[in-house]
Amino acid sequence: MIVRDARPAELPEIGDLRVVAYQTGGFLSDASNYGETLRTLGHDGTGQILVAIDGEAEAILGTVMLQPPPHAGHVVRCPDEAEVRALAVAPEARGRGVGRALLRAVTDRARDGGMRRLVLCTQTTMHAAQHLYTEAGFRRMPERDWQPVPGFTLLAYGRELSA
Numbered sequence: 305m306i307v308r309d310a311r312p313a314e315l316p317e318i319g320d321l322r323v324v325a326y327q328t329g330g331f332l333s334d335a336s337n338y339g340e341t342l343r344t345l346g347h348d349g350t351g352q353i354l355v356a357i358d359g360e361a362e363a364i365l366g367t368v369m370l371q372p373p374p375h376a377g378h379v380v381r382c383p384d385e386a387e388v389r390a391l392a393v394a395p396e397a398r399g400r401g402v403g404r405a406l407l408r409a410v411t412d413r414a415r416d417g418g419m420r421r422l423v424l425c426t427q428t429t430m431h432a433a434q435h436l437y438t439e440a441g442f443r444r445m446p447e448r449d450w451q452p453v454p455g456f457t458l459l460a461y462g463r464e465l466s467a
Contacts, residue, residue: 307409310353318367319343325392350375356402366393366402368410384420415465425458
């Protein structure tokens with residue numbers, strides 16, 4: 305498996321992978337407008353999109369985005385914090401360490417970019433993701449939990465980065 309920057313020609317496939325991963329996990333309802341956000345997140349150059357690639361088949365196994373200020377979301381509050389967004393693994397690639405590899409790569413990228421902390425938000429029902437984040441050294445930051453729409457709470461996590 306190789307983790308690298310996404311190529312412009314891969315962006316539509318990455319958007320589709322995100323939507324399928326969220327739908328398969330039951331994290332994206334048909335009534336939600338978030339599907340279109342997932343599909344196009346980062347296409348405007350406001351973040352760094354990474355992909356995990358199967359080295360032999362060149363298939364995209366998963367993706368994650370690093371979004372530093374000033375384009376990061378609500379959870380970022382300092383200029384030396386960056387946000388992890390849209391971590392998604394293709395359903396057929398789950399259980400192969402893809403999410404772990406992407407999280408490690410995005411952490412390294414943030415550290416190399418001079419960020420002091422990584423933050424992210426996750427749905428309350430994304431238990432596997434929460435486990436992955438905790439294993440990677442992220443800790444709950446309940447003071448940064450927020451509701452993008454009434455009745456829908458996102459849980460905040462953060463990780464300090466060493467130089």
